[in-house]
Amino acid sequence: MQTVGTTPPQAESRTKLKRSIIDCDIHHYTAHEYYKDYLPRRYLESPPRAAGSGGGGHFNGGVGGRMVDAIPEDGSPAGSDLSLVQSQLLDPFNVEYGILTGDSFGLQSMADGEHAAAIAAAVNDYTIEQWLARDGRLRGSILVAKQVPHLAAAEIDRVGGRSDMVQVFVSSGAMKPHGNRFYDPIFEACCRYNLPFTIHVGVEGNGIHSPETGAGRVAHYIETRALRPQNMMAHLVSFIFEGVFERFPDLKVVLQEAGVFWVVPCLWQMDQHWHAERAQLPLVKKPPSEYFRKHVRVTTQPIEATPNRAIFDKMLASLFAEETLMFCSDYPHWDFDSPQLALPRLEEKLWDRIFYRNAAELYGLPDRGTGIGGKQS
């Protein structure tokens, strides 16, 4: 439950983590100067116009939101140097697989969806050639410009057949909640390649998006941070009640970095509303919590610290964490979660599900036998 403050990974990793894990959220650096070699010439001189900062350039934590400790010695951006990612994260924490998520959220709030799609493709190519090709532990996320769903689907068709690209990746900031029929082409493409659809906190209220809360804009970074659950909640409710999981019975969805335990009361009340008003939604055939359990996964960082262990365990159980929760570190962001401190001590089976098995099953990652809790340690 150590989820706040900057924690230099070195400090806790004097001994290598014995059991291997899967880290579902590693932000390699993917700004313009890094992906530009993969961009069509016409966009070369054109910085991503766009995003606009809804909240007005909120502070964030660390240095530009990143851990000071993760800045390479040559001063290049945190997350831009594979060798440092290896020595700070992959090696000491015995990361058997690490899912790269980049940090190109801004393209999703650009008015020019074609430009945004070009950036998404460039970032994907950069990730494939400069990261995945250089470390077999890494897997990539297919960034898409979801504001133009058919272009997003085309990008999934372009790289979705690769075994090293394991999910489709979008921001929580959106023009419409993600269950809206508007996005159908993206979900069709996800299902064609058996790729989870992952929603990661980002660009709420920016550019083409409406204000970051249903009650308008907030004034401080800490408010946007504390309000991540409300935006993600809109997506979860929309997925369930728009019947997405009946229309796409194989679709899996991952909710990333909006907190964890807000989901629990949300499931309770969705089940109640469904029982009361299911007549209005004939497509939604099962209690919402059943769809959640089968189709939705949640990542750990940042998980809420509770006042005591008893309620923490009850919340995990109410979340069906043994099936739904997956560890991620959020490296190299300032609020990085060490796998050794992110959660309190768990019984072996649950640890294995959260730190390894749930992600291995979701992403179809073969067991490499490098020391997985459940099997070998």
Next chain:
Amino acid sequence: MQTVGTTPPQAESRTKLKRSIIDCDIHHYTAHEYYKDYLPRRYLESPPRAAGSGGGGHFNGGVGGRMVDAIPEDGSPAGSDLSLVQSQLLDPFNVEYGILTGDSFGLQSMADGEHAAAIAAAVNDYTIEQWLARDGRLRGSILVAKQVPHLAAAEIDRVGGRSDMVQVFVSSGAMKPHGNRFYDPIFEACCRYNLPFTIHVGVEGNGIHSPETGAGRVAHYIETRALRPQNMMAHLVSFIFEGVFERFPDLKVVLQEAGVFWVVPCLWQMDQHWHAERAQLPLVKKPPSEYFRKHVRVTTQPIEATPNRAIFDKMLASLFAEETLMFCSDYPHWDFDSPQLALPRLEEKLWDRIFYRNAAELYGLPDRGTGIGGKQS
């Protein structure tokens, strides 16, 4: 935890409730044809232009959102007839005090704030003359047009000195989260008259408000219903991190009809964020949960049904329910909560706090000795 479906109050109230209670949310009917005698002549022929329906005329439940059983025999609207409110709610459930909240939410999303303020004043006068004057158990809410804070403050000055008007009342739908400095004149007025500021679910995404979620508009009523917590969460977070409770140390806030247990993980994560980033907000001197406990109250309807009693009790404790939770029925809405079924059996002291004492203290209501659990039964 019986929170869904229409439950005719008659069916359960064959015996009168022995202990008296306070009901914090009774929606008397306050549409144009009822308050028009109190409206300035220039607005008489002018129906409330305005609201616009964000989500596009969602279904709602019951008949127009109201219980069929609460429609008077002459066919007038549910909640329009005091005698029926008395015989269905106040008498059988031994309601010592009932707080009227009306249903004129639409004025809060009107572009013409002056017209909205005129409607608010008319509704307040109608409530005072036609309801409060006719039953000593009833108390009124000062409806204000919060989109023009100085007009809202003027309305509070006009009627806030009356002992029968016990709170200032606004919708959760808003142009800005309620902690924004924009609203300061309203809070100053609240403090002048020692009146709580009550936010009740309503008109999210309508008229002058941005879409009802930070991720855009949803398509069905059930989604707006399941997403009430996200809008209310924006207000709670904004109150805390904008330092409202440091600037107005006597202000009390009531969160009404957005659910209950979403507050708990929200408090957990706010405390974490505050510990991590309090340097950004020097005005916020204490952990958010401490402000919540002292300054914020939550009403019961609709409270989430949990999978088992153990976690229900833990959630109540984590909410500090003994200090913060207050019963309300939401009469005559279709999802009315009977005081006999709204919550599982509680130990005496907690029952007394939730069904009587917390509201009595908040609203300064003198004990009438009509059979309060904690004192006489």
